[in-house]
Amino acid sequence: MPELPEVEVTRRAIAPLLIGRKLEKVTTASASYFFLTPPATLRRRLEGRTVERLERHGKYLLASLDDGSRLLLHLGMTGQLLSSTAGRPDAHTHLVISFADRGPSLLFRDVRKFGKVRWLPPGKSDPRLDKLGLDALAVTAEHLFDASRRRRAAVKTLLLDQKVLAGVGNIYADEALFLAALKPTRRARTLTRAECARLAAAIVSVLEAGIIAGGSSIDDFVRPDGSDGGYQEQHQVYGRGGEPCPRCGGTIRRVVIGQRSSAYCPACQR
DNA sequence: CAAATCCCCTGCAGGC
DNA sequence: TGCCTGCAGGGGATTT
Numbered sequence: 341m342p343e344l345p346e347v348e349v350t351r352r353a354i355a356p357l358l359i360g361r362k363l364e365k366v367t368t369a370s371a372s373y374f375f376l377t378p379p380a381t382l383r384r385r386l387e388g389r390t391v392e393r394l395e396r397h398g399k400y401l402l403a404s405l406d407d408g409s410r411l412l413l414h415l416g417m418t419g420q421l422l423s424s425t426a427g428r429p430d431a432h433t434h435l436v437i438s439f440a441d442r443g444p445s446l447l448f449r450d451v452r453k454f455g456k457v458r459w460l461p462p463g464k465s466d467p468r469l470d471k472l473g474l475d476a477l478a479v480t481a482e483h484l485f486d487a488s489r490r491r492r493a494a495v496k497t498l499l500l501d502q503k504v505l506a507g508v509g510n511i512y513a514d515e516a517l518f519l520a521a522l523k524p525t526r527r528a529r530t531l532t533r534a535e536c537a538r539l540a541a542a543i544v545s546v547l548e549a550g551i552i553a554g555g556s557s558i559d560d561f562v563r564p565d566g567s568d569g570g571y572q573e574q575h576q577v578y579g580r581g582g583e584p585c586p587r588c589g590g591t592i593r594r595v596v597i598g599q600r601s602s603a604y605c606p607a608c609q610r
Numbered sequence: 611c612a613a614a615t616c617c618c619c620t621g622c623a624g625g626c
Numbered sequence: 627t628g629c630c631t632g633c634a635g636g637g638g639a640t641t642t
Contacts, residue, residue, distance in 0.1 A: 341635065373618055399636080417635055418620085432620090452619045454636060468638085493613065502637075510635070559621095559634075599615080600635070614642075623633085 342415040344399060344476050344507030345550030345571065346561050351396045353564040354421050354446060358391040358403060362440040369434040374450060376412075376458035385409065385459045386437070398472045398506025408462030412469065416454030418560040422447040426566030451560060476507035477547055481537035488536070491528035497598045498528040499543070508543065510600050511556055514578040516542040523609040524602045525595065549574065577603040 342350070366386045368379035375382065386405075393404040401421075403411040415421070424445035429436055435448035435457060448457065460466055474483055487504045488495070498504055499513040508516070517524050519542035522535060531539070555561055555569030558579065562568055576586050581594025585605035594603050 343636095414636080416619095416637085450619095451621070452635085454619065456637095490612075497613085500636090598613090601633090612642105614640105616640080617638090618636105621634095623631105625631085626629095 341417050341509060341511065341559055342399060342419060342555075342561055343509035343512050343550075344396075344547050345512070345553075346555035346569065347396055347399050347401060347415060347507070348551050349555040349563055349569065350415070350421050351394055351401055354423070355394045357423055357444060357446055357564070358394055360390065360392075361443070362390045363387060363437055364440040365438045367429075367436040367438075372434070372453055374434050374453045374455055374457065376456050382435075382457065382459055386411065397469055398475060398502055399509070400469060400472075402469070410460040412456070412458045412460055412466055413448070414456040414468075416450060416452065416456065418452045419448065419450040419455035420560060420562055421564055422449060422562075422566065423564050426562075426564065471503050472506040473502060473504045474506065476505045476512075476543055479505055479540045479543050481533060481540045484536040484540055485531070485533050488528035488531050493528055494524060494597050495522060495526045495528045495531060495539075496524035496600075496602055500598065500600070505543075507547070510602075511558075511575070511578045512543070512546050512550060514603055515546045515576060518577045518604060518609060519546060521609055523606070524597055524604050526610075577605065579603065 363386050366383045371379055389405040391403050392406055395402045401413040429447055432451045433447050433449045436445055438445040488498055491498055496513050499508045520539040550571045553569055553571035556571040557568035558572050577592050580592050581603045583592050585592050588607050590605055590607040592603050593606050
């Protein structure tokens with residue numbers, strides 16, 4: 341499932357596929373939950389435009405076009421942005437963008453349709469973007485400490501709240517909490533400044549390692565060239581409930597926190 | 611404001 | 627073999 345590292349890996353890979361190229365033809369699937377902007381409007385607004393920049397905000401991608409408008413993309417659970425050199429469009433391909441230079445096209449596939457695409461007129465933003473908290477790569481101990489003071493909820497819930505921290509999802513939350521030796525069920529407001537410092541460092545560490553490894557390829561994530569990321573091989577606890585803890589050998593426990601499965605070592609994480 | 615719940619969607623694993 | 631159920635989960639909307 342795409343989180344900050346997977347979105348960043350995707351951004352870096354598709355930036356050269358988008359920037360400076362003129363969008364010639366946009367092909368869309370039928371209207372669905374996926375399209376926040378109706379397909380016909382999307383085609384009309386995009387065709388003929390040139391992409392100038394491609395930025396990441398948390399788990400969102402934002403492409404700036406040459407008329408001042410912007411294209412907002414979210415990969416949801418199973419979204420993939422692919423070069424046409426990596427595969428043909430199929431029943432799960434909702435968007436195909438071809439370019440005036442006749443080079444490789446860009447495909448947006450998403451099996452579960454939790455992904456989103458929206459065209460933003462010049463000068464207009466989107467509440468989804470406006471609500472985002474600090475980018476997770478820039479997290480600090482102070483930020484976590486301040487944000488957690490009024491929170492009775494589990495620290496893991498805090499990490500998953502995109503209004504607090506933008507980019508962390510279920511995998512990297514579990515991995516960061518393991519690295520910081522903090523139990524995911526700990527009440528956020530009970531964290532000390534020292535623990536917040538450990539947690540902030542752990543978050544940055546696992547996210548950067550995830551980017552370097554090319555993301556975590558579980559479920560559907562693949563890189564835009566079709567290759568798998570490698571970070572799943574470095575997962576210490578995520579998806580490993582019942583297996584031995586890599587640090588102490590005890591058994592990793594699986595619990596549900598805020599409707600999400602979580603894995604942690606009861607001995608190592610307090 | 612925080613927190614809990616439901617829902618969108620599809621593929622797959624497990625049970626019988 | 628095949629049907630049915632439950633589960634995975636980002637995040638918005640709604641309710642408490």
